[in-house]
Amino acid sequence: MLPRILLLAISLSSLAVTSLGAAPGKAARKDAKEAAAEAAKPKTPAKPIAPAAAVPVVPPANAVWRVWKDNQGRTVEAMFCGLSGEFITLQTKDGKTYHFNGNVLCPEDIAFAKECATKSRASGFSGLSVAQAAADIDRLVGAALAAKGQQLNAPASDEQFLRRIYVDAVGRVPTAAEATAFLDDRSADKRAKLIDKVVYTSGYSLQMFNWMADLLRVKDTFYKGVPAFSFEDWLKTRIAANAPWDSMVREMLTADGRLSDNGAAGFLLYDAEMPLDGVSNLMTTFLGSNMACAQCHDHPLADWTQRDFYQMAAFFGATDGKDEMVISQVKKAIGKDDSVPQNISRRIADFNAFRLEDSTKQKLTFPKDYKYKDAKPNSPVSPALIHWEKSDRSLPAYAIDVTKPAQLRNHFSQWMTSPQNPRFAANIANRLWKKAFGLAVQEPVDDIDVYSEASNPALLQHLTQVMKSARFDLREFQRVLYNSKTYQASASASPDLSQGPYLFNGPIIRRLTAEQTWDSLIVNAVGANADNILLRRGDDLKKMALPEGAVTAAAVRQVYEGMKAAGLSKGGAAKKSSGGSTAGLATGYDGEKPTTKYKLLLARASELPQPASETHFLRVFGQGDRQLADSATNDGSVPQVLQLMNGNVGRLVSDLKSHSVVAAYAEKTREAQISSLYLSYLSRRPNAREMAAAGKGLSDGLSLADLAWALANTREFLFIQ
């Protein structure tokens, strides 16, 4: 059975709609009714009611459109995006992606999908280039270590490598079955094969989302409860399609319109009311450039001046993020009409007011109290790009036209995302290294202005080159990192950086991130199918768009009706710190739906409200509040321990019906049962002493659920070696 939303897409696209056969489940019957109703309408093409800024679809250069057919004869035209196990991801022409079990497709299509998957892997780095680039990493790390009389740690054991690669690339620990498959594999190249497997799983996309969500400050709502689900969906779509980083950043920086027109607009709209803060933030996020202080005065610790800052901000000086007129128009139209609750009409007004539009006038001026001699207070700012070395200015990427205000943002984004940009590639490469190793080559990641301060400048240069060779394909880049001996070495204890830079004798022992911890507990609770439970609420935001032209009370009422039907009129989060929005959760899960147990929605972190609510396990364990970039932490606290030992999560772990406890009980001997739980939580088999201790506990009256509770509360569970 194709997922609900895909069925609607089929009917709307008016392609070969046949009567829908009997389908199980209430939802499917409702879909059948809706789809039939749609089919019965006169066949006019669906007209967008928003302005013509359609969702820009960026298909890969070799995109192949195909009419896919399921085993009941229904068809849809879509592009292949990915295949992970049995689950296939397709993208239709309007940019939406769908993720479902490919078994519903006809056999030719299944074969075609497999062929596409093989072909797309071939378009990445060849095994040989990966090996070469990884060997260069090892050589450069080795040289730095040798210069200080140090050496690389011994290789990590299979168990350590297994757990580490799953957590890093799939975002969760492996299941007992996944662990056994790897540990019992005798082939010499099993590590390389495992790497190539994990980076193509659905879990890969989920953990990349978590990592980017912290970097890009992804939040369900901003301002006063304005929903931003389309930004999340856009991000998930791009990640699932493995869109290169440069194209994603370009999309974010050049997006036009409202969140209903283009999800990518969410990035800039977040700071629409404080555009200067927004510029400071994007400099840090995309260039690792420490400009924050220069917003108000010449930077005390770096070479950036306040003038530099303003000249960069001027590239956004012709961009408006909020149209206050819309707010007054809505207020006027609604008047005293109370058929729409006031907070909702306010939210509708805000949602439509926040829109990115470029005008023909660059409006930024130097501040009134500007105190330096290099510009006059209140004078207009001429946009100009910063450079790190004088020679940067002669790079072709710097030859941009600043004379057309309406194009300033586009030109800025071309410079920003160019491989020639002095910091763009290095920034993302440095951050991804930190993701894999626990520490960046140049710390802190939000200040890489002076390359010579990196712990290993030659290594950073090499990584930058690899990123450029990968054409900003983040999956390919990470494949290189994972294949290095340095990544596969044993982990070191957290270094004391005051004694000198860490030169990467191996990755660093570190705690699982909040999302990795939660996702690991989820997979133990419900099994690996958790990777296929996906939340997509962005479509519903189209219902919040007011039509162009004069705003009428009728239009506002119609939007309100649409919002109610979509579940968007309640459950918004108005308070800044209380977490993401529960609006639309009931209907937002595509395909597989999560169960709820002990008041916990059992889906992976990326498929829950963003961020989770303050008292949720995720936040208590350090998921960021998404107010500032890079705000997630791995610090410990007593409330964390209380939740894991005694809270609802503790109940989830020690539930006799949890997936991994049930799987353990299915084993025939006590030793095999204990082993199964060890594999599920710690990705290894117990040694003799542990086997004896666990056996004694079980003899003493404890159950396997109690053993699961104990394993989840070990330090070993919480940390990646």
Add this chain to the structure above:
Amino acid sequence: MNLPIPADQLRDPLARRSFIESCAKVSFGLSVLPFFSKLATAAEAPGAAANAGLPGFGKAKRVIFIQLAGGMSHIDTFDPKAGANKGPASAVSTKAGYQVTSFLPETAKVADKIAVIRNMTAKVGVHASAAYLMRTGFEQRGSVQHPTLGAWAQHFLGASSKTLPSSVCVGRPANKGNGWFPAAFSPLPIQSPTDGLQDVQSLADEATHAKRTKLLADLDTGFGGKAADENVKAYNDFYDATFQLMKSSDLKAFDLTAESAATKARYGTSRFGQGCLLARRLVENGVRFVEVAHGGWDMHATLEDRMEDVGGDFDRVFAALIHDLDSRGMLDTTLVAVTTEFGRKPEFSGGGRGHHPLAFSTVLAGGGVKRGYVHGATDAKGYAPDGEGISPGSLHATIAHAAGLPVQTDIITPAGRPMQVGNKAKMVKGLFA
């Protein structure tokens, strides 16, 4: 008890070691020692510090440290001005002889119990770094995380309770509040004061819980037991502290329902109100240092509306807290600090005021601080302080003095760096009677 040893001798490792040992036996209760997974540094016995003999030293046994997040406009609160930029409020006279704005009518009624500092000054107008500076007294640097006052106090004075944490933060994350001190010095974060401390009861019955925890200990001797990594060891400390806490009757401190209806009504039902009520209960039950955060002060726009809303909430709650502490006879030994990361510009723009670190106001009340007192002033516009101005570091030094900590005295961190509470700033003597 005095152990006068000059600070420079403390840098000698051998002198330090023997000093630590004798200090530990004398100054720190035995219950404190388990919390030191490694003794951080040499600390001069607090009694020997230069500021120990000055008025106000050690009067504050507890500190409630309020953080108004976003930058409280000084002109619209504690430092009213006349003229074009006075803002939407009028000035209100108080029985203490100074004025506050009409946004703070309840605070005006307790003006004789508090001290207002009008000449705070700082350089940074960026939220994150300014908030860090006001929270720790140090400027934010990439290479080191500084501790909060609660962690400093725990270092010098030991744990304040055998079972409860010595520091708690309400309505904000802990953000490594222990700094370079052991993880156990980290403030316990309570996000929702009404929810309080959740999950303190074990899931299983006593016998099963005992078996489970024994099994846990047995199974983790490999990794957890042999840990060399500081983060793993920190988690060992947190697990130990949690087991302790679960057994403690002091947990009643977290239960707001035990308060009388009258008290609950005074504090009101806002998050901030509940947070301050919780803070009072916690300090009453042995917690030494409680941070309470209150958001919504970044009033770039709609300042009048927001001052009525956010400012009104603060006004009611702060006055309730002062009144409550006073009527329980706790105000003399409890210091309440109202802090914010910067002030707001005298000029209005877009219905609000922008960030302004050059001049702003904070408040100190109780704990030996002068009552009904205004310290310092700003110019007629509210743009700059008259004279030198008081830095956040100096405010920290002042609170530290009240708490009985040595000021302008080096300690050596585990990384070998000399540090002082308040970052070498002087405390403000004029605030103490």
